[in-house]
Amino acid sequence: SLQNPIFQQYWGNRVELHVHLDGAIRPETILYFGKKRGIPLPGDTVEELLKYVSYDTPLTLPKFLEKFNYYMPAIAGDREAVKRIAYEFVETKAKEGVAYVEVRYSPHLLANSGVAPMPWGQTEGDLTPDEVVQLVNQGLKDGERDFHIKARSILCCMRHMPSWSPEVVELCKKYQNDSVVAVDLAGDETLKVEDYSEHKKAYEEAVRSGIHRTVHAGEAGPAAMVKEAVYVLKAERVGHGYHVVEDPELYKELLKIKMHFEVCPWSSYLTGACSPDFTKHPVIQFKKDRANYSLNTDDPLIFNSTIDKDYGIVKEHMGFTEEEFKRVNINAAQSSFLPEKEKQELLTQLYKAYGMVPNAS
Numbered sequence: 001s002l003q004n005p006i007f008q009q010y011w012g013n014r015v016e017l018h019v020h021l022d023g024a025i026r027p028e029t030i031l032y033f034g035k036k037r038g039i040p041l042p043g044d045t046v047e048e049l050l051k052y053v054s055y056d057t058p059l060t061l062p063k064f065l066e067k068f069n070y071y072m073p074a075i076a077g078d079r080e081a082v083k084r085i086a087y088e089f090v091e092t093k094a095k096e097g098v099a100y101v102e103v104r105y106s107p108h109l110l111a112n113s114g115v116a117p118m119p120w121g122q123t124e125g126d127l128t129p130d131e132v133v134q135l136v137n138q139g140l141k142d143g144e145r146d147f148h149i150k151a152r153s154i155l156c157c158m159r160h161m162p163s164w165s166p167e168v169v170e171l172c173k174k175y176q177n178d179s180v181v182a183v184d185l186a187g188d189e190t191l192k193v194e195d196y197s198e199h200k201k202a203y204e205e206a207v208r209s210g211i212h213r214t215v216h217a218g219e220a221g222p223a224a225m226v227k228e229a230v231y232v233l234k235a236e237r238v239g240h241g242y243h244v245v246e247d248p249e250l251y252k253e254l255l256k257i258k259m260h261f262e263v264c265p266w267s268s269y270l271t272g273a274c275s276p277d278f279t280k281h282p283v284i285q286f287k288k289d290r291a292n293y294s295l296n297t298d299d300p301l302i303f304n305s306t307i308d309k310d311y312g313i314v315k316e317h318m319g320f321t322e323e324e325f326k327r328v329n330i331n332a333a334q335s336s337f338l339p340e341k342e343k344q345e346l347l348t349q350l351y352k353a354y355g356m357v358p359n360a361s
């Protein structure tokens with residue numbers, strides 16, 4: 001709020017690294033395309049729709065993931081919709097004071113052609129995962145031009161769909177640094193998949209091709225998932241990673257190599273990833289240990305939130321100071337997947353805005 005500004009002095013200089021494009025759609029846009037395309041939705045007004053799509057008391061990760069089923073059919077398979085959600089996303093982040101954002105999504109989950117099985121029960125169309133990436137790239141670029149911030153994207157492999165992973169990495173290669181900066185592995189990490197080796201092979205190809213890598217791990221899953229993400233999949237950042245603290249040896253090792261953790265405080269409460277008692281949250285340990293981590297929204301549509309919600313939680317319940325907010329955002333910039341020169345430009349901008357001498361963090 002205005003009376004209690006969080007990181008207000010530094011507004012316009014935040015960095016966000018973990019947010020799902022398909023978890024950040026405006027409800028108005030869902031309603032617009034549902035109506036336009038004749039696709040049924042659980043409500044006709046923002047309020048009604050949000051009654052189904054968003055929530056504010058903890059669920060499990062799989063139950064949370066079911067929320068996407070309500071609204072993805074209205075967006076997936078539509079060129080105008082896919083481009084527009086990317087464009088509007090940039091506007092939203094600019095209004096939240098973000099200078100640089102990496103936004104992630106599964107190209108397959110927005111397609112209706114060249115994808116099997118067909119997501120969201122769509123009928124076959126002609127929008128391929130490749131064209132989805134082109135449309136998102138265009139939306140992000142238009143947004144950058146109009147809202148004066150920097151936006152890059154991360155393409156997600158999905159835990160339950162190993163057969164999609166090779167194409168996800170091929171798309172990362174095709175659009176490398178043309179908006180796309182990395183590959184991710186998202187979805188339900190508690191799921192046992194038969195052909196896990198497909199994910200591993202895809203990540204090996206990413207390493208060979210110089211594609212940056214992040215992996216959702218240690219969110220609902222145990223510390224062993226984080227270990228696997230870092231040492232088998234060669235992740236350079238870990239999505240969430242909260243349960244790493246349950247393996248002190250691994251945690252110590254990852255602190256030593258300055259592994260980056262993409263922390264999403266409000267998300268971790270609502271997906272049941274962490275104890276609902278904020279005073280027991282692993283990010284408090286991260287702060288104490290001066291770990292390398294960022295603060296992120298994850299799925300602001302479903303969590304009915306903005307980045308201020310996440311900053312507010314750690315400030316109110318975990319004793320975060322302005323100094324720590326600065327350090328966190330500088331770490332985020334340092335661990336971003338931007339090419340070196342652009343990363344240095346971003347860091348210079350932050351140091352200047354924060355009134356800091358470079359390398360004094």
Ligand SMILES: O=c1[nH]cnc2c1ncn2[C@H]1C[C@H](O)[C@@H](CO)O1
Nearest residue numbers: 020022104105106156186187216299
């Ligand atoms: O918090 C999350 N954990 C694991 N998977 C997630 C989370 N939020 C969203 N996803 C999934 C659902 C989306 O459709 C997909 C790509 O953005 O990633």
